[in-house]
Amino acid sequence: MDELQQIWKRHAYVMRASTAFLYGIVVSVAMNFFWTPGHIYSSGITGLAQLLATISKNNSLPLTTAFWLFALNVPLFGVAWKQIGHRFSVFTFLAVIFSSIMIKVMHPINLTSDPIICAIFGGAVNGFGTGLALKNGISTGGLDILGLVIKKHTGKSIGTINMIFNGFIVLAAGFMFGWPYAFYSALGLFVNAKVMDMVYTRQKKMQVMIVTSSPNSVIESIQTRLRRGVTIVHGAEGAYKHDAKTILFTIISRYEQPELERAMQEADPHAFVSIAENVHIMGHFYEPDL
Structure with missing residues (x-):
């Protein structure tokens, strides 16, 4: 290693x-x-x-x-x-x-x-x-x-x-x-x-909302690949089948979007993912060392 x-x-x-x-x-x-x-x-x-x-x-x-x-x-x-x-x-x-x-x-x-x-x-x-x-x-x-x-x-x-x-x-x-x-x-x-x-897309922030039935595997994959924190909202429900869902929120840079897509494909390819650009950040956001 x-x-x-x-x-x-x-x-x-x-x-x-x-x-x-x-x-x-x-x-x-x-x-x-x-x-x-x-x-x-x-x-x-x-x-x-x-x-x-x-x-x-x-x-x-x-x-x-x-x-x-x-x-x-x-x-x-x-x-x-x-x-x-x-x-x-x-x-x-x-x-x-x-x-x-x-x-x-x-x-x-x-x-x-x-x-x-x-x-x-x-x-x-x-x-x-x-x-x-x-x-x-x-x-x-x-x-x-x-x-x-x-x-x-x-x-x-x-x-x-x-x-x-x-x-x-x-x-x-x-x-x-x-x-x-x-x-x-x-x-x-x-x-x-x-x-x-x-x-140069590293400085552009994006808010990601993920609706998934496999929150643990998605969180593990995101944190392993991207080193990003995730906020969990329990108790969501799908309107079509009324099945239990979990909503996850995280912030990434646009530079990290391909890595996020790979993480989602690995953890839950059927999850619903919504990405919004032009996010203003207040608080800690990890920046890798130069």
Whole structure:
């Protein structure tokens, strides 16, 4: 059993490292093929790195976006190492270093300089890469680290800080390239967020109601596969045959839905299952360690 766990851990590490490398390629495509030709700024630290690179172009020693992306993340690595975890920090470092290298070495292809096309496709490509990274348990650095640290200590998200920071990036695009580019950058941020939400489903909560005649086996299967608590409502009755039923309630993430389906198929394939999305959670909800 210990040997199998070691094999699984090595497999998980290889998957995360491969995802970090793939993210580096994807963000470099978004940067070099769409954002830079279209004068579009990204969100967060990446957008700030673009801004600093634009400002330093007129200096005697111009510094690239790749350099600033790595330099701005260096102090955040130290925060992540102390506050979040060593494994998280290592894979975050890999994601940032791969993206910095790929942005530097991947030569851009002049597909188009149309700002609307660049905003939409750059945002979509980057959103896919970021969502894929988060889905596989790695961070892309920057504001992700600050968000996790603040959430760990206060339980609150940094949504407002994120909005203010990205608002600053949009205004910078307007000052640098003209105000229409501020709107183009805002469009790119919107597309990026929507595509990222489509790919990364771990943060989306779903309420599950199960009507079953075999509550014990269903509970055991769910708790074994998903590590989720279950609330039991006894004394339910089916209206058609008037047979005894038990109602079970639990909350899962959308990422866990396939595992729930397998658990139900294993425990009670004839159970009635209702799933509702967009659940607001108050109280403890288990989040796996990063």
